Amino acid sequence: MNDLAQLIAAAESDFAAAPTPAELENAKARFLGKAGRVTELLKALGALPLEEKKTRGAEINQAKLRIEGALNARRDALAEAELNKQLQAEALDVTLPGRQRGGGSLHPVSRTIERIEAIFASMGFDVAEGPEIETDWMSFTALNNPENHPARSMQDTFYVDMKDEQGRWLNLRPHTSPMQVRYARIHAARNAGVKPMPEVRVIAPGRVFRVDSDATHSPMFHQIEGLWLGENVSFKDLKVVFAALVREFFETDDFDVRFRPSFFPFTEPSAEIDIRFGSGPLAGKWLEVAGSGQVHPNVVRNFGLDPEAQIGFAFGIGADRFAMLRYGIDDLRLMFDGDLRFLSQFA
Ligand code: DAH
Secondary structure, three states: OOHHHHHHHHHHHHHHHOOOHHHHHHHHHHHHOOOOHHHHHHHHHHHOOHHHHHHHHHHHHHHHHHHHHHHHHHHHHHHHHHHHHHHHHOOOOOOOOOOOOOOOOOOHHHHHHHHHHHHHHOOOOEEOOOOOEEEHHHHOHHHOOOOOOHHHOOOOOEEEEEEOOOOOEEEEOOOOOHHHHHHHHHHHHHOOOOOOOOOEEEEEEEEEEOOOOEOOEOOEEEEEEEEEEEOOOOHHHHHHHHHHHHHHHHOOOOEEEEEEEEEEOOEEEEEEEEEEEOOOOOOOOOEEEEEEEEEOHHHHHHOOOOOOOOEEEEEEEEHHHHHHHHHOOOOHHHHHOOOHHHHHHHO
């Protein structure tokens, strides 16, 4: 093997032994750098006679090309190894099934409230919402609740350990009835002096709170308050409105509505509203779904309206009860557990 063949072999083995690009560049310098072995050979050419210089020069250049070829091959190999390492580190398993986006849906109670709102809106009722933290006056006093009425007691009502700016105790509203007061007072103020006073026709859905918990009671539940006041609004109208609600909501004509005498401080007379389906799984059973009554004159006065001119009725619907009847749910607690196995059935 002549000296050039040896030189090529030495370069090839040095390049192959370089484990990183940096070390490969060091090896390159030993052969092709300014003081490298190939450069030294080329410098030595000057001392040779012309003919020899030509052949030897051509041979050295051949060897240089081989060495450069080996260098480039090793550079490529190192770059590819580096790339493979990186690809492996960032490996993507394209056979994994994709992540499914869960289909969200409205809660059955929200759906129920939306349906009831639409039905009342079609009968000309406004929809109003109000605060869940209320004053004593709104929750009880304005609604003609005597100071010693049991609904005020600690057993039923969640009191908030805090007073408002006027020093009134606050509570988590135990019913949506304070919304009658809030809405009617705004109505009265806005229409002060207008003759005749325009009718009040509103429903107010929302959360209410009571110290109570079992299969049919939850400390938080939903009511839909209703109020219709005018110059000549009577129980007969309530009956018509309520029957329309039941017919539209449950999508059936096969039912009866019954008004059962009852007591509420804010209405006189008062009635519980029961419904009975003629067919279906609940056929034949009277089901209590709302409280109602003719609005008490004291309450109309607290609205800032004239009880001689404005009469009408109010009602409080159990929204959760409507949802349970429509969807065939028998335990109220299921509604508020947040269990996806239950909720996804309504998706
Ligand atoms: N607020 C009553 C309750 O929570 C329900 C009720 C009864 C509302 C009669 C009314 C009404 O508006 O007139 O038990």
